[in-house]
Amino acid sequence: MTTVLSVQGLQVAIGKGAHAANVLRGVSLDLQPGEVRGLVGESGAGKSMLGRAVLGLLPANAAITAGTITFAGRDLLAVPERERRGLLGRHIALIPQDPMTSLNPVKRVGHQIALLLRHHLALSKRDARERAAELLTGVAIREPRRVLDLYPHEISGGMRQRVLIAMAFACDPALVIADEPTTALDVTVQRQVLQLVERLRQRHGSAVLFITHDLGVVAKLCRTMTVLHAGRVLEEGETAEVLARPRHPYTRALLAATPRADRPAEALRPVPPALIESLWSEAFRLDRLAVAGRP
Amino acid sequence: MVDLALAAPVAPQARWIAALKRGGARLWLGAALVGVLALVALLAPLIAPHHPLEQDLMSAQLPPAWVTGGEAAYWLGTDSLGRCVLSRLIYSARTAVAVALIAASLAAAIGIALGLIAGSFGGWVDQAISRLIDVWMAFPPVLLSIVLAAVIGAGLTSVIAAIVVVDWTRFARVVRAETMVQLKRDYAAAARVIGLSRGGLLRLEILPNLVPLVVTLLSVEMGIAILVEVILSFVGISVAGDVPTWGGMIAEGRQIVYQAPWIMALPIGCIIASVIGFNLLGDGLRIVLDPVQRQ
Numbered sequence: 389m390t391t392v393l394s395v396q397g398l399q400v401a402i403g404k405g406a407h408a409a410n411v412l413r414g415v416s417l418d419l420q421p422g423e424v425r426g427l428v429g430e431s432g433a434g435k436s437m438l439g440r441a442v443l444g445l446l447p448a449n450a451a452i453t454a455g456t457i458t459f460a461g462r463d464l465l466a467v468p469e470r471e472r473r474g475l476l477g478r479h480i481a482l483i484p485q486d487p488m489t490s491l492n493p494v495k496r497v498g499h500q501i502a503l504l505l506r507h508h509l510a511l512s513k514r515d516a517r518e519r520a521a522e523l524l525t526g527v528a529i530r531e532p533r534r535v536l537d538l539y540p541h542e543i544s545g546g547m548r549q550r551v552l553i554a555m556a557f558a559c560d561p562a563l564v565i566a567d568e569p570t571t572a573l574d575v576t577v578q579r580q581v582l583q584l585v586e587r588l589r590q591r592h593g594s595a596v597l598f599i600t601h602d603l604g605v606v607a608k609l610c611r612t613m614t615v616l617h618a619g620r621v622l623e624e625g626e627t628a629e630v631l632a633r634p635r636h637p638y639t640r641a642l643l644a645a646t647p648r649a650d651r652p653a654e655a656l657r658p659v660p661p662a663l664i665e666s667l668w669s670e671a672f673r674l675d676r677l678a679v680a681g682r683p
Numbered sequence: 684m685v686d687l688a689l690a691a692p693v694a695p696q697a698r699w700i701a702a703l704k705r706g707g708a709r710l711w712l713g714a715a716l717v718g719v720l721a722l723v724a725l726l727a728p729l730i731a732p733h734h735p736l737e738q739d740l741m742s743a744q745l746p747p748a749w750v751t752g753g754e755a756a757y758w759l760g761t762d763s764l765g766r767c768v769l770s771r772l773i774y775s776a777r778t779a780v781a782v783a784l785i786a787a788s789l790a791a792a793i794g795i796a797l798g799l800i801a802g803s804f805g806g807w808v809d810q811a812i813s814r815l816i817d818v819w820m821a822f823p824p825v826l827l828s829i830v831l832a833a834v835i836g837a838g839l840t841s842v843i844a845a846i847v848v849v850d851w852t853r854f855a856r857v858v859r860a861e862t863m864v865q866l867k868r869d870y871a872a873a874a875r876v877i878g879l880s881r882g883g884l885l886r887l888e889i890l891p892n893l894v895p896l897v898v899t900l901l902s903v904e905m906g907i908a909i910l911v912e913v914i915l916s917f918v919g920i921s922v923a924g925d926v927p928t929w930g931g932m933i934a935e936g937r938q939i940v941y942q943a944p945w946i947m948a949l950p951i952g953c954i955i956a957s958v959i960g961f962n963l964l965g966d967g968l969r970i971v972l973d974p975v976q977r978q
Contacts, residue, residue: 443876444875445872445875445876448805472878473878473879473880474878475878476875476876476877476878477876477877477878478878481876481877482873482876484869484872484873484876485869486869489868489869489870490869490870490872490873491870491873492870492874492888492891492892493870493892494891494892494894494973495888495891503877503887504877507877507878507879507883508877508878552873555877
């Protein structure tokens with residue numbers, strides 16, 4: 389069984405020269421086929437940056453300074469642009485964070501799904517529409533044909549996220565990166581969307597990198613998890629194992645900060661500097677840069 | 684799994700009707716003015732009571748028919764050479780409409796292409812195009828047109844060329860800025876993740892979002908093109924001298940404005956009505972074409 393995604397020693401820096409700040413500092417991560425990996429960490433830990441680096445969507449001022457990203461044996465950082473475009477959407481898909489803004493506002497839902505299908509599977513216009521309707525049925529959207537003719541602003545947020553999920557799984561991808569797919573939805577819809585992702589994942593056998601800060605979601609959906617902090621992997625392993633016996637103090641603090649019904653949540657406690665050497669100096673430097681960087 | 688209710692059940696026809704209603708009085712008034720102008724230009728030989736060059740020196744400077752001394756044969760009177768003012772106004776509309784349509788469309792095509800390139804490539808490409816636009820816009824536009832038309836020589840083609848060469852910047856600047864804004868939106872990132880190339884992204888995702896903007900600019904530009912043509916023919920470097928134009932009529936009427944003010948007033952009225960018509964139509968269309976109602 390070949391590893392689907394292998395990230396080795398990935399470093400991403402924002403800015404150039406003396407002002408460069410490392411947002412990822414040597415992250416390594418392996419995903420086996422069908423594996424669902426939770427990627428957790430507080431805001432600014434670099435979770436989304438990792439996902440964006442894999443998808444080739446880093447912001448213009450960020451650059452990969454070291455490390456490799458390998459997808460199914462192919463070095464994603466070295467493949468020609470054309471080949472990479474063939475992989476994206478087809479073998480590597482994204483479920484974006486904000487369903488409200490991730491669909492093109494002036495194009496009908498059906499056109500957007502059909503575009504993806506025609507781009508990768510070379511379907512005819514009619515076949516693409518048929519397939520798009522099936523895909524919508526697959527994500528439990530009733531009257532799919534009618535929805536195909538609607539504009540994104542005419543359907544609810546939960547439905548838009550279903551459309552995006554349907555698109556992500558449309559071409560049987562080997563890897564799906566879910567970038568906090570439920571944060572923008574309200575709680576009642578969240579659960580349905582998560583169930584949907586789980587169902588489609590099982591059906592297509594895709595590996596999923598689930599970026600989230602919700603440990604409850606990780607506990608429910610992900611077999612393995614990785615804890616990221618300030619651009620570095622602190623702990624990884626089987627979800628049950630990590631949650632039951634966190635080895636790193638930061639993971640423990642993260643768990644303690646999770647709100648629960650049976651006890652009041654604690655504020656996320658900072659981890660003593662001695663335990664994560666150089667991490668705080670780096671984080672501090674980042675803060676100062678953010679201030680000093682402004683004219 | 685529970686299905687989610689549609690936010691707004693809309694039938695396709697109902698959507699069009701709603702869109703046209705949204706356009707309101709501006710749309711209808713604009714469409715009516717532009718429609719009349721286009722029809723008059725198209726049907727000039729059929730509706731003009733006289734040939735525009737037919738002289739009748741015995742009945743020179745006749746006032747409009749309803750004023751004392753007017754003749755029923757010359758409904759809007761005659762000019763100093765005894766030519767029918769109404770017929771000349773009607774034939775002048777042909778030049779105006781031809782210039783408005785062709786010049787504005789060409790300027791739009793060039794401006795949109797360069798704007799998209801500058802906005803999407805960024806870097807030195809953007810710098811080069813942006814500086815070119817800055818330098819271009821530093822010239823007084825009408826003066827530049829006059830110089831160009833004088834250099835190229837008289838004729839419809841040179842008038843159109845003069846307008847296109849001057850006015851493409853108007854489109855390029857706005858399209859460049861809007862392209863940059865749209866590319867930063869989530870849907871553009873989502874489109875890149877499905878593997879679209881830069882060209883595909885611009886054509887299939889970005890351009891549809893620019894339509895309301897471009898339509899507004901285009902109709903405003905048509906009004907401007909009419910004005911520039913009027914100015915060029917007023918100073919006598921537009922089309923050949925025997926082709927009637929509103930600008931030429933104003934120039935002739937100016938000399939006898941105290942004896943026969945209608946000769947100058949009537950073409951001015953036509954110009955005002957056409958420019959207002961184009962502006963209103965553009966305003967109305969922008970609202971109609973925008974599927975996301977901005978209220």
